Amino acid sequence: MILKLEEKHIVEVAKIHKENLPSFLTKFPLSFIEKFYHLQISRKNQLLLGVFENEQLAGFVFGTDDVEKLYEDLIQENKFYFYFNTFKTLLFNPKYLLLFLGKFLAKTYVSPCKRQLVYIAVDSKTAKKGFGISLLKAFEKEWEQFGYYELEVESKNSAFNFYKKNGFFLVHEANNWVEKKYLLGKNLK
Numbered sequence: 001m002i003l004k005l006e007e008k009h010i011v012e013v014a015k016i017h018k019e020n021l022p023s024f025l026t027k028f029p030l031s032f033i034e035k036f037y038h039l040q041i042s043r044k045n046q047l048l049l050g051v052f053e054n055e056q057l058a059g060f061v062f063g064t065d066d067v068e069k070l071y072e073d074l075i076q077e078n079k080f081y082f083y084f085n086t087f088k089t090l091l092f093n094p095k096y097l098l099l100f101l102g103k104f105l106a107k108t109y110v111s112p113c114k115r116q117l118v119y120i121a122v123d124s125k126t127a128k129k130g131f132g133i134s135l136l137k138a139f140e141k142e143w144e145q146f147g148y149y150e151l152e153v154e155s156k157n158s159a160f161n162f163y164k165k166n167g168f169f170l171v172h173e174a175n176n177w178v179e180k181k182y183l184l185g186k187n188l189k
């Protein structure tokens with residue numbers, strides 16, 4: 001069963017995120033990840049869907065119409081909390097510190113499309129049972145009207161194969177000192 005998620009699901013969403021997603025946000029404390037989703041869910045033009053097995057959340061997908069504004073409200077409303085946690089996270093994860101430096105120093109590609117699937121994750125206990133594909137299909141049904149969307153994936157993430165299987169094409173390849181990332185696009189019409 002796939003549902004639009006509400007406030008009451010955020011604790012479970014954050015837990016699945018923390019345990020399964022390779023992302024910078026994952027390195028933050030669970031309370032910070034929860035704060036992130038609380039804020040996202042209060043915004044218009046976001047989409048947060050969950051898949052349930054035996055009434056238990058088994059995975060989720062989250063997308064936004066403006067990826068550049070993803071952290072804007074969070075920073076505005078929690079300046080000290082955000083900078084303190086970012087500093088602490090960067091200190092313990094120097095890979096990301098290098099990554100940020102690289103972003104400042106190198107010219108980064110800016111896509112005209114701001115609509116992105118930001119995170120998709122299925123609990124590892126229920127992986128490879130078709131939940132990922134069900135989430136993606138439901139997500140795309142909701143966004144069909146927009147005709148096109150993008151997402152980012154690290155080249156070494158095996159989810160890249162999942163996307164390739166599901167009709168995404170390469171828009172841009174970003175290489176820096178620390179990682180290789182792909183920006184993928186998909187037409188919905």
Ligand SMILES: CC(C)(COP(=O)(O)OP(=O)(O)OC[C@H]1O[C@@H](n2cnc3c(N)ncnc32)[C@H](O)[C@@H]1OP(=O)(O)O)[C@@H](O)C(=O)NCCC(=O)NCCS
Nearest residue numbers: 020120121122127128129130131132133153158159161162
């Ligand atoms: C990517 C992810 C959401 C897929 O969810 P899932 O429920 O395991 O996938 P499904 O069972 O729906 O698989 C659908 C198809 O994709 C394939 N597939 C799924 N994950 C795959 C992977 N990591 N590598 C290669 N193929 C994969 C399955 O074999 C299946 O193919 P088939 O239909 O030909 O048998 C899940 O692996 C995940 O949560 N990964 C960790 C989080 C992550 O990295 N997210 C992406 C961040 S960009």
